[in-house]
Every structure is written in structure tokens, then in C-alpha cells.
Amino acid sequence: MNVYPFYFFFKRLKKYSKNHIFKAGMLLVIVIIYSVFSEYYLENNIASSGIHNLFTSLWWTMQTITTVGYGDTPVYGEYGRINGMAIMLIGIGSLGYFTAAVTTILIDSRLAARLGDKMAVEKKHIIICNYNDTAKKVLDEISAAGYDIVILNQDDIPQKNDYTFIKGNFLNENDLIKAGIKKASIILIFSKNEDRDSMAIDAETILSAMIARRLNNALRIIAEILNPSSRMHAEPYIDDIIIKGDVSSMLIYSSINIPGMPELFNEMLKSGRMVEDDINDVQRNMTFKEFLEIMQKNGKTVIGFRKNDVIMLANASDNKVDMDSYIYINN
Incomplete structure (x- = not known):
């Protein structure tokens, strides 16, 4: 599937979103603050209302804006309900816009990583x-x-x-x-x-x-x-x-x-001075450590091994010398 059309679409959308994500975030914060204090002011004096402190008002605000609506915090006042309806429209809109802007940036970032941009x-x-x-x-x-x-x-x-x-x-x-x-x-x-x-x-x-x-x-x-x-x-x-x-x-x-x-x-x-020789069957049964010691005694400093055209540096391990040839320098 060709992701390039989607990538360029989100790239353009991200440019637009970056210019507005801060504004959307600030709008969302303002709506939340307004909702908390206005609903508390309008409902606090109504005995049957569920809002009698700022924290409860915040709880009702978050339920309303996110459309969760548990219904455990009732609003009974006429003005409180009118104010609540306005908060529903403005709050859901600002939250949706903010979420869309953030999601666009995240999707664009994933596409950019995939395409190397x-x-x-x-x-x-x-x-x-x-x-x-x-x-x-x-x-x-x-x-x-x-x-x-x-x-x-x-x-x-x-x-x-x-x-x-x-x-x-x-x-x-x-x-x-x-x-x-x-x-x-x-x-x-x-x-x-x-x-x-x-x-x-x-x-x-x-x-x-x-x-x-x-x-x-x-x-x-x-x-x-x-x-x-x-x-x-x-x-x-x-x-x-x-x-x-x-x-x-x-x-x-x-x-x-x-x-x-x-x-x-x-x-x-x-x-x-650098030479490459084949490894015989006797040497192949030695460990790397034993092989290096014997070569050193013979005046050869082994610097690497080759197997199937892959070269590895010499190491004094206890593994078997399962290699095709060795590269050395005459001392």
C-alpha cells in the first residue's frame, strides 16, 4: 500500500494543526475553568443540586465535556441547565478539535519515521x-x-x-x-x-x-x-x-x-607482510586461544579469520576454530 498520499495529506494538516493546537488547548482550559466556577455559582444554593463544592463542579464538567455522563451529579436549576447546554456544545467542540490536532501530529510523526522524513x-x-x-x-x-x-x-x-x-x-x-x-x-x-x-x-x-x-x-x-x-x-x-x-x-x-x-x-x-593461509583439519579442532598461541610461537601474528567471504577479527576465545582461513603478519 502506498502511504505517500496519506503522508502528504497529514503533513499539510499538521502544519495547520500546529498553528492552532495552542489556541485549541487554551480554549479547552478556559471552557473548563468557566464551567467549574459558573456551575458552582448557579447550583450551589439549590439544595437538591449535586454541585455544592468546586471539586464536584469539576467532576460534572469533565463528565459533560467528555460525554461520559454518569448522572451522579444532577443539575436542577434553570440557569444551571441553560449554562450546561452551552458548555456541552462549546466543550465537546473544543475537546474534539484539540484531540484531532494532537492525533494528526502523532500520525504524521509515525509516517515521517516510516518514510525517513x-x-x-x-x-x-x-x-x-x-x-x-x-x-x-x-x-x-x-x-x-x-x-x-x-x-x-x-x-x-x-x-x-x-x-x-x-x-x-x-x-x-x-x-x-x-x-x-x-x-x-x-x-x-x-x-x-x-x-x-x-x-x-x-x-x-x-x-x-x-x-x-x-x-x-x-x-x-x-x-x-x-x-x-x-x-x-x-x-x-x-x-x-x-x-x-x-x-x-x-x-x-x-x-x-x-x-x-x-x-x-x-x-x-x-x-x-600480511598473508592469508588455509586452515587445515587439525587446526580446525583447536580453540582460538590454542591456535593463536601456536601461530605466535611460529612467528605469525594472527589478526583475523575468514569464512564464506566474511572476515572477523582474531579473538582468544575457547570456541573451536571453525574457519576457512586465517590472516596473519610475519613477525
Whole structure:
């Protein structure tokens, strides 16, 4: 079902409601105050009347305005009944108008959240720009780690409760502000999935980093670039640069917790000291802790494992090494 027509209808209605919700609220309060004091004044001296104090008058007022009408507080005076009829008309109308205005805003808010047209309220959060395959892998990792996440993307993405989605362009300053760029701690800029020249895509990534830096100078910027030649242009604006490849998702996640990790990996790649070997059946029956200790004795510092093209960082746990290969650095 297409919700866009309903969304734009409620958006226009919300604009109207915002201009009048305060007035409707004030009118409702005035009606309640008038009703309480006027009915008390008109009915207090009538012995058979049910209103002989202000609280009872308030009770009768709320019953009347909300149309509950228990009937336990009778009004017998002629003027009290005439006044009551006026209160019924004005009170029910003002309450209905106030309720409609509030309901419109709530419905519009829900639709805005669904369509990504809202303002992020998170603080010290991580902004993810451009949702691609690498971003999905990183999102799974940082969601499990408990980070507050805001995703800024031009296209709709699967909605989950563990992040806020903002529909917009990472090159648009207003969309970055909507994503809470001024209160964010980290921004991850992923490369667009487009069939264009890699240098042109990298240029957009660098431009987005420049805009983000201007909006929040204390922000840590981690960006994925496609062409190694773009590195020299990106370095002045980006804290951690990741060349897109098999290990890019691992490097990006590592960079969140260990600033500078991508640079270390890049240096190792350039020097040829980082190697990947298959894990044999004997090693697969070891625990991670045992495997790491043996590799260390053999002069190899294991930094990660690969299984089905998914790379995970090395950890000294007691779980079995159920992996296809390991990535290490020669000491």
C-alpha cells in the first residue's frame, strides 16, 4: 500500500494543526475553568443540586465535556441547565478539535519515521551514509555492540528498531543536519553502488567529508573509497580511509574502536607482510586461544579469520576454530 498520499495529506494538516493546537488547548482550559466556577455559582444554593463544592463542579464538567455522563451529579436549576447546554456544545467542540490536532501530529510523526522524513534525536551516535553491502555488514556489528545509529540514505531500506532512518542525500547539508551531524561522534561514509567512474564516486565521498567536517569539527570521519589514487585527496578531510575490498567491513568496524587501524593494515598490505593461509583439519579442532598461541610461537601474528567471504577479527576465545582461513603478519 502506498502511504505517500496519506503522508502528504497529514503533513499539510499538521502544519495547520500546529498553528492552532495552542489556541485549541487554551480554549479547552478556559471552557473548563468557566464551567467549574459558573456551575458552582448557579447550583450551589439549590439544595437538591449535586454541585455544592468546586471539586464536584469539576467532576460534572469533565463528565459533560467528555460525554461520559454518569448522572451522579444532577443539575436542577434553570440557569444551571441553560449554562450546561452551552458548555456541552462549546466543550465537546473544543475537546474534539484539540484531540484531532494532537492525533494528526502523532500520525504524521509515525509516517515521517516510516518514510525517513524526521529529525534524529540521538547524541554521540554513529551516522552511516549510503547503505551498501559493506554498510550492512558493519551495521550488524555495531548494532550488536550497542551503538546508537542513524542511517542517511537516498533509497528506502529495511526498517528495524535498532537504528533511525533518515531519507536524504549525504551531500546535502540540511539532510546531514537532519541526521544529527552536529551531535554525532562518528560518521561512516560508504561508497555508492553506482556504475560510474570510481574517481567521480570518490570525489562525492570526499566532498561529503568536507561538509561534515565543517558542520562538526570534532567529528571522526571514516570513509570508504574505491580508487587508491583518491587517497591523497581524501587525507586532509578524512580520519580513517578504507580502500573498498574484502576486508573493508572489518577495517571500518575496527576503526570505530581503534582509530588508525586502517592505516596500519594499509601499510602491511603495501609491505607484503600480511598473508592469508588455509586452515587445515587439525587446526580446525583447536580453540582460538590454542591456535593463536601456536601461530605466535611460529612467528605469525594472527589478526583475523575468514569464512564464506566474511572476515572477523582474531579473538582468544575457547570456541573451536571453525574457519576457512586465517590472516596473519610475519613477525
